[in-house]
Amino acid sequence: MKKHIVMAAILAAGSVTGAYAQASGDSPWMVRVRSVHLDSSNKDSTPLGLSINNKTFGEVDVTYFLSPNLAAELVLTTPQKQTVYADGSxxxxxxxxxxxxxxxxHFTDLQxxxxYVGAGINYTRFTNxxxxxxxxxxxxxxxxxxQAGLDIPLDRNWSIxxxxxxxYIRSDIYAEGNSIGRLRVDPILYAVGLGYRF
Structure with missing residues (x-):
């Protein structure tokens, strides 16, 4: 039963999006490549004075327009290595x-x-x-x-x-298996990139 409901929802979404794309003449897909600077909040409640380094790295995002105004964006990157400090060491x-x-x-009434503005969920996996x-x-x-952002069109397909x-990214810290506090990375991510609307 659940499978049928999920399939019906997918087909309905596809029908709505297909109708939008046909009416507007635009593809619902956009891909962006960005350079991102991670600026960590480094809020630590442990007695260790923990922090991590800030860094700049690349990311790719895929955006799917459900209508001229509504879109879903998936932001992807490769695993990023962070240095951990205790009281600066x-x-x-x-x-x-x-x-x-x-x-x-997406606001569409400006020349x-x-x-655009956005809200959603972040999932972070810690390894190594x-x-x-x-x-x-x-x-x-x-x-x-x-999220808040701005696309500046260069032509029909390309934009800056x-x-x-x-x-909001955080992790409990343990010493000998006992929780001693939490490191709140909670970064602000500043990005500039190039987008292509198919």
């Missing part, structure tokens, strides 16, 4: 993979620019954790993600993209 590292899925509202003996952290994090996100 390097003590280890970990990798994190933080895909986000956001529902966006020359196309601003290398911390001092006896110190460990959670393997994953779920949190909200919020400016984007800023706030993602």
């Amino acid at each position: 390097e003590i280890g590292s970990f990798k994190h993979l933080p895909p986000s899925l956001l529902l966006q509202y 020359g620019i196309k601003p 954790v290398a911390l001092p003996p006896g110190v460990s952290m959670d393997s994953h994090s779920w949190g909200w993600a919020f 993209n400016l984007d800023v996100k706030k993602a």
Whole structure:
């Protein structure tokens, strides 16, 4: 029964999107490539004074327009290595993979620019954790993600993209299996990139 409901929902969404694409003459798909700077909040409630480094890396996002105003965006990147510090001294590292899925509202009544806002979910997977003996952290994090951005069209297909996100990423920290507090990475992500609307 559940499978039939899911299939019906997928077919209904496909029908609506297909009708929109046919009426507008636009493809519902957009792909962007961005350069992203991660600026961590580094809020730590442990006695260790933990923090991680800020860094710049690349990401790809795929956007699917459900209508001229509503779209869903999936943000993807490769696992990113972060250095971990305790009171400013390097003590280890970990990798994190933080895909986000956001529902966006695009403002279409402005000439020359196309601003949007979005909200959704971030899931972060922590791997390759290398911390001092006896110190460990959670393997994953779920949190909200919020977004505001701007597309500047260059022609019918290409656009320049400016984007800023706030993602809530955090992990409990353990010493000998006992929780000693939480590291709140909670970064702001500043991005600039190039988009292509198919």
